[in-house]
Amino acid sequence: MITQSNISDKRKELLAAALKLFVENGFHGTPTSSIAKEAGVAHGTLFHYFKTKDELVIALYISIKQEMGTCSAPFLEKDIGLKEKVMGIFTASIEWGLKHRNEFQFIEQFHHSPFLKMVPTAEIQEQGKPALDLLKKGIKEKILKPMDVDFMITIVMSQLFGLYKYLIQTNLSRKKQQALIEETVHLLWDMISTGK
Structure with a gap:
């Protein structure tokens, strides 16, 4: 049955x-x-x-993005400042990637493929809305630099993927990994924030 x-x-x-x-x-x-x-x-x-195979690829991407989103949800819901939220989400995302290497590598592959344009707009908006709203709020409150939000997301994702690649290619101790993650998230904050 x-x-x-x-x-x-x-x-x-x-x-x-x-x-x-x-x-x-x-x-x-x-x-x-x-x-x-x-x-x-x-x-x-x-x-x-x-x-189709395309439908399978997109379904896999949506499934992984939903799973990945669960690691950042607690920071979005916490009553903490914008800096702590952004830093927490970035750190949680990189930690999730280190624990789910195939999934993270797939996300990176997908982001650099033509499949990204095939994801329904409503799905992208639903998944990206919390982070997008957070960044827009930061810009409006002049905590974040007044740059295009899509460009800001590109900067954040570039840092995330770059750090991930470096961490999996090096044989750093866990302590050194954590120190590098912390240093990178502070550099990222300096890049996108107004310093307030």
Whole structure:
């Protein structure tokens, strides 16, 4: 008997297989037949859950972004200053990335691919709204520099991906990693804040 749980499990298995193979081989180097084989399902079964490979890639991105968003949610909800929120979100995101390397690497791959333009605008707005609102508020209150918010997000993401790459390529102790994360988040704050 097919249950909702079985459907959910198969979908999760396909997403997990896709994540592993996309990180190893890239989007174009991973045929759907390999994803189905890795997940232990028939090739046709994949298309029962995802009509196209593009749909699978986008579904995986949305799923990972939602999971990643849970690490920053506590900082958005806390009654703390903007600086502490921004620094907390950045630090939590990098820590999440170090614990979820495949997922973080996939996000980076995705951000540098044509797939990003395929994500429904409503989905991007929903996921990005809390951070966007936070930055807009900071600009309005003159705590953050009066720059284009999309540009500010680009700066933050560049720092995040750059630091992540450096941390996974070096063999730093946990203590040195934490010191570097703290130093980077202070440099980032100096870049985007007015100093108030």
